[in-house]
Amino acid sequence: MMYWYGSGMSGWGYVLMTLSMVLFWGLVITTAVVLGRRFLREDRPLGSGPTTPEDVLAMRLAHGEIDEDEYERLMATLRAREITGPR
Incomplete structure (x- = not known):
């Protein structure tokens, strides 16, 4: 049908x-x-983030993750390693 x-x-x-x-x-x-x-x-361009250990420490200080004393201590450690070289 x-x-x-x-x-x-x-x-x-x-x-x-x-x-x-x-x-x-x-x-x-x-x-x-x-x-x-x-x-x-949002595309982040390459290299827009911290690239060196000093930059990382500066960002941590700016965000309040570390205080100024710890920042200075860690920077001194980084500078000492630059002089003596990595272990």
Whole structure:
């Protein structure tokens, strides 16, 4: 018997149609998220972070991780190692 939409769609046709719709929209949303993250992220240029041990100590002092006495002690240790060389 012929129906308006052809010979009719069985249950498997509805399952296939539903799965393909979910996969399609999942692919569209995933692509949008990946592209959004790629183009909207903040790129930090190379070398923007501390590069020397002295810079690291200065950043730690600025962030309040160490106090001035510890900063001076660690800087003296670094300078002494520069003179004598690494162990």
